[in-house]
Amino acid sequence: EVRLLESGGDLVQPGGSLRLSCVASGFTFTRFPIHWVRQAPGKGLEWVSHISEDGRGTYYADPVKGRFTISRDNSKDTVFLHMNSLRAEDTAVYYCAKRGDIVGQKFNDWGQGTLVTVSS
Amino acid sequence: EIVMTQSPATLSVSPGEGPTLSCRASQSVSNKLAWYQQKPGQAPRLLIYDASTRSTGIPARFSGSGSGAEFTLTISSLQSEDLAVYYCLQYNAWPLTFGQGTRLEIK
Numbered sequence: 001e002v003r004l005l006e007s008g009g010d011l012v013q014p015g016g017s018l019r020l021s022c023v024a025s026g027f028t029f030t031r032f033p034i035h036w037v038r039q040a041p042g043k044g045l046e047w048v049s050h051i052s053e054d055g056r057g058t059y060y061a062d063p064v065k066g067r068f069t070i071s072r073d074n075s076k077d078t079v080f081l082h083m084n085s086l087r088a089e090d091t092a093v094y095y096c097a098k099r100g101d102i103v104g105q106k107f108n109d110w111g112q113g114t115l116v117t118v119s120s
Numbered sequence: 121e122i123v124m125t126q127s128p129a130t131l132s133v134s135p136g137e138g139p140t141l142s143c144r145a146s147q148s149v150s151n152k153l154a155w156y157q158q159k160p161g162q163a164p165r166l167l168i169y170d171a172s173t174r175s176t177g178i179p180a181r182f183s184g185s186g187s188g189a190e191f192t193l194t195i196s197s198l199q200s201e202d203l204a205v206y207y208c209l210q211y212n213a214w215p216l217t218f219g220q221g222t223r224l225e226i227k
Contacts, residue, residue, distance in 0.1 A: 045218045046218065061215045100166070104170040105166060106154050106169060108166045
Protein backbone atom coordinates (compact mmCIF):
# COMPACT_ATOMS: atom_id res chain seq x y z
CA GLU A 1 0.00 0.00 0.00
CA VAL A 2 1.30 3.43 -0.98
CA ARG A 3 1.74 5.71 2.01
CA LEU A 4 2.94 9.27 2.31
CA LEU A 5 3.32 10.61 5.83
CA GLU A 6 3.94 14.31 6.41
CA SER A 7 5.24 15.77 9.64
CA GLY A 8 6.88 18.91 10.97
CA GLY A 9 3.95 21.29 10.92
CA ASP A 10 3.83 23.70 13.83
CA LEU A 11 2.99 27.19 15.04
CA VAL A 12 5.78 29.58 14.04
CA GLN A 13 6.21 33.33 14.21
CA PRO A 14 6.37 35.48 11.06
CA GLY A 15 9.90 35.46 9.72
CA GLY A 16 10.59 32.07 11.23
CA SER A 17 11.63 28.78 9.67
CA LEU A 18 10.29 25.27 9.57
CA ARG A 19 11.19 21.98 7.91
CA LEU A 20 8.49 19.61 6.74
CA SER A 21 9.13 15.93 6.04
CA CYS A 22 7.30 13.45 3.84
CA VAL A 23 8.18 9.81 4.44
CA ALA A 24 7.16 7.40 1.71
CA SER A 25 6.47 3.68 1.77
CA GLY A 26 4.83 1.01 -0.35
CA PHE A 27 6.46 1.93 -3.66
CA THR A 28 9.86 2.36 -5.28
CA PHE A 29 10.65 5.86 -4.08
CA THR A 30 13.39 6.57 -6.63
CA ARG A 31 10.96 6.10 -9.55
CA PHE A 32 8.72 9.01 -8.66
CA PRO A 33 8.93 12.79 -8.47
CA ILE A 34 7.25 14.27 -5.41
CA HIS A 35 5.24 17.46 -5.04
CA TRP A 36 4.08 19.66 -2.17
CA VAL A 37 0.58 21.14 -2.39
CA ARG A 38 -0.94 23.40 0.25
CA GLN A 39 -4.40 24.50 1.28
CA ALA A 40 -5.04 27.56 3.40
CA PRO A 41 -7.94 27.24 5.88
CA GLY A 42 -11.22 27.30 3.97
CA LYS A 43 -9.44 27.94 0.66
CA GLY A 44 -8.53 26.03 -2.46
CA LEU A 45 -5.53 23.95 -3.44
CA GLU A 46 -2.22 25.58 -4.35
CA TRP A 47 0.74 23.74 -5.87
CA VAL A 48 3.95 24.66 -4.04
CA SER A 49 6.94 22.70 -5.29
CA HIS A 50 8.22 19.66 -7.20
CA ILE A 51 11.36 17.57 -7.04
CA SER A 52 12.47 15.06 -9.66
CA GLU A 53 13.25 11.43 -9.00
CA ASP A 54 16.99 12.03 -8.60
CA GLY A 55 16.59 15.35 -6.81
CA ARG A 56 18.35 17.37 -9.52
CA GLY A 57 15.24 19.04 -10.90
CA THR A 58 13.12 21.37 -8.79
CA TYR A 59 10.31 23.83 -9.43
CA TYR A 60 8.57 26.34 -7.19
CA ALA A 61 5.44 28.44 -7.19
CA ASP A 62 6.19 32.16 -7.40
CA PRO A 63 4.89 32.98 -3.86
CA VAL A 64 7.49 30.67 -2.28
CA LYS A 65 10.40 31.05 -4.69
CA GLY A 66 13.54 32.12 -2.87
CA ARG A 67 12.08 31.24 0.55
CA PHE A 68 11.29 27.51 0.27
CA THR A 69 13.70 24.74 -0.75
CA ILE A 70 12.66 21.21 -1.61
CA SER A 71 15.09 18.31 -1.25
CA ARG A 72 15.02 14.54 -0.97
CA ASP A 73 17.02 11.77 0.66
CA ASN A 74 16.54 8.69 -1.47
CA SER A 75 18.34 6.53 1.10
CA LYS A 76 15.55 7.35 3.57
CA ASP A 77 12.59 7.57 1.19
CA THR A 78 11.98 11.09 2.42
CA VAL A 79 11.30 14.47 0.87
CA PHE A 80 11.79 17.71 2.77
CA LEU A 81 10.40 21.20 2.41
CA HIS A 82 12.61 23.82 4.06
CA MET A 83 10.59 26.96 4.66
CA ASN A 84 12.24 30.26 5.58
CA SER A 85 10.99 33.82 6.05
CA LEU A 86 7.53 32.50 6.76
CA ARG A 87 4.55 34.80 6.34
CA ALA A 88 0.98 34.71 7.58
CA GLU A 89 -0.14 33.77 4.08
CA ASP A 90 1.91 30.57 4.29
CA THR A 91 -0.55 29.27 6.90
CA ALA A 92 -2.00 26.10 5.41
CA VAL A 93 -2.21 22.34 5.47
CA TYR A 94 0.75 21.06 3.48
CA TYR A 95 0.33 17.82 1.56
CA CYS A 96 2.95 15.78 -0.25
CA ALA A 97 1.72 13.96 -3.33
CA LYS A 98 2.95 11.68 -6.10
CA ARG A 99 1.69 10.57 -9.44
CA GLY A 100 0.32 7.12 -10.16
CA ASP A 101 2.05 4.47 -12.22
CA ILE A 102 0.84 6.23 -15.37
CA VAL A 103 2.67 9.51 -15.95
CA GLY A 104 -0.54 11.47 -16.51
CA GLN A 105 -1.95 10.47 -13.12
CA LYS A 106 -0.78 13.63 -11.44
CA PHE A 107 -1.24 13.65 -7.66
CA ASN A 108 -2.75 10.19 -7.55
CA ASP A 109 -1.51 9.55 -4.02
CA TRP A 110 -1.62 12.03 -1.15
CA GLY A 111 -0.55 12.15 2.46
CA GLN A 112 -2.87 13.26 5.23
CA GLY A 113 -1.27 16.70 5.48
CA THR A 114 0.54 18.66 8.18
CA LEU A 115 -0.64 22.05 9.46
CA VAL A 116 1.64 25.06 9.40
CA THR A 117 0.41 28.12 11.26
CA VAL A 118 2.33 31.39 10.95
CA SER A 119 1.23 33.81 13.63
CA SER A 120 2.64 35.99 16.39
CA GLU B 121 1.43 31.50 -15.21
CA ILE B 122 -1.64 29.75 -16.63
CA VAL B 123 -4.78 30.84 -14.81
CA MET B 124 -7.50 28.22 -14.38
CA THR B 125 -11.05 29.49 -13.92
CA GLN B 126 -13.81 27.19 -12.75
CA SER B 127 -17.52 27.84 -13.00
CA PRO B 128 -19.82 28.01 -11.28
CA ALA B 129 -18.36 28.54 -7.82
CA THR B 130 -21.27 26.67 -6.28
CA LEU B 131 -23.71 24.31 -7.95
CA SER B 132 -26.92 23.16 -6.27
CA VAL B 133 -28.24 19.92 -7.68
CA SER B 134 -30.84 17.28 -6.85
CA PRO B 135 -29.95 13.58 -6.50
CA GLY B 136 -30.13 11.88 -9.87
CA GLU B 137 -29.34 15.03 -11.81
CA GLY B 138 -26.29 15.21 -14.06
CA PRO B 139 -24.27 18.35 -13.24
CA THR B 140 -21.61 19.72 -15.54
CA LEU B 141 -18.65 21.60 -14.11
CA SER B 142 -16.50 23.85 -16.26
CA CYS B 143 -12.82 24.72 -16.22
CA ARG B 144 -11.22 27.26 -18.53
CA ALA B 145 -7.50 27.89 -19.00
CA SER B 146 -6.02 31.27 -19.85
CA GLN B 147 -4.06 29.55 -22.64
CA SER B 148 -3.98 26.13 -24.19
CA VAL B 149 -2.94 23.28 -21.90
CA SER B 150 -3.41 20.61 -24.58
CA ASN B 151 -5.02 17.67 -22.76
CA LYS B 152 -2.91 18.03 -19.61
CA LEU B 153 -5.85 18.57 -17.33
CA ALA B 154 -6.93 16.66 -14.23
CA TRP B 155 -9.99 16.76 -11.99
CA TYR B 156 -10.00 16.16 -8.24
CA GLN B 157 -12.72 15.63 -5.67
CA GLN B 158 -12.20 16.81 -2.10
CA LYS B 159 -14.50 16.10 0.83
CA PRO B 160 -14.24 17.94 4.15
CA GLY B 161 -11.25 16.88 6.22
CA GLN B 162 -9.86 14.66 3.48
CA ALA B 163 -7.07 14.89 0.96
CA PRO B 164 -8.14 15.34 -2.65
CA ARG B 165 -8.86 12.29 -4.80
CA LEU B 166 -7.85 12.08 -8.47
CA LEU B 167 -10.89 11.49 -10.68
CA ILE B 168 -9.80 12.25 -14.24
CA TYR B 169 -6.41 12.77 -15.87
CA ASP B 170 -5.33 13.69 -19.41
CA ALA B 171 -8.69 15.50 -19.65
CA SER B 172 -10.84 12.41 -20.19
CA THR B 173 -9.29 9.28 -18.64
CA ARG B 174 -10.89 8.04 -15.45
CA SER B 175 -8.38 7.15 -12.80
CA THR B 176 -8.26 3.74 -11.17
CA GLY B 177 -11.43 2.83 -9.31
CA ILE B 178 -13.40 5.93 -10.30
CA PRO B 179 -17.07 5.19 -11.08
CA ALA B 180 -18.20 5.44 -14.69
CA ARG B 181 -20.68 8.21 -13.82
CA PHE B 182 -17.71 10.62 -13.78
CA SER B 183 -16.57 11.73 -17.22
CA GLY B 184 -14.24 14.43 -18.47
CA SER B 185 -14.00 16.10 -21.84
CA GLY B 186 -12.31 18.96 -23.61
CA SER B 187 -8.94 20.00 -24.91
CA GLY B 188 -6.97 23.17 -25.41
CA ALA B 189 -8.48 25.69 -23.02
CA GLU B 190 -12.04 24.45 -22.33
CA PHE B 191 -12.85 21.44 -20.19
CA THR B 192 -15.84 19.91 -18.48
CA LEU B 193 -16.48 17.33 -15.78
CA THR B 194 -19.87 15.64 -15.89
CA ILE B 195 -21.46 13.46 -13.25
CA SER B 196 -24.11 11.45 -15.06
CA SER B 197 -26.36 10.78 -12.08
CA LEU B 198 -25.47 12.56 -8.86
CA GLN B 199 -25.30 10.50 -5.70
CA SER B 200 -25.18 11.85 -2.18
CA GLU B 201 -21.55 10.81 -1.74
CA ASP B 202 -20.60 13.07 -4.67
CA LEU B 203 -21.18 16.19 -2.58
CA ALA B 204 -17.74 17.75 -2.41
CA VAL B 205 -15.53 20.45 -3.87
CA TYR B 206 -14.10 19.73 -7.31
CA TYR B 207 -10.85 21.19 -8.60
CA CYS B 208 -9.21 21.19 -12.00
CA LEU B 209 -5.43 21.21 -12.40
CA GLN B 210 -3.32 22.00 -15.46
CA TYR B 211 0.02 20.24 -15.71
CA ASN B 212 1.05 21.34 -19.17
CA ALA B 213 3.39 24.07 -17.95
CA TRP B 214 5.20 25.19 -14.80
CA PRO B 215 3.98 26.39 -12.41
CA LEU B 216 1.20 23.85 -12.09
CA THR B 217 -2.04 25.64 -11.34
CA PHE B 218 -5.39 24.68 -9.86
CA GLY B 219 -8.76 26.24 -10.43
CA GLN B 220 -10.45 27.83 -7.44
CA GLY B 221 -12.93 24.96 -7.11
CA THR B 222 -16.63 24.26 -7.62
CA ARG B 223 -18.70 23.23 -4.60
CA LEU B 224 -21.51 20.75 -5.26
CA GLU B 225 -24.46 21.10 -2.88
CA ILE B 226 -27.74 19.26 -2.50
CA LYS B 227 -30.72 21.27 -3.66
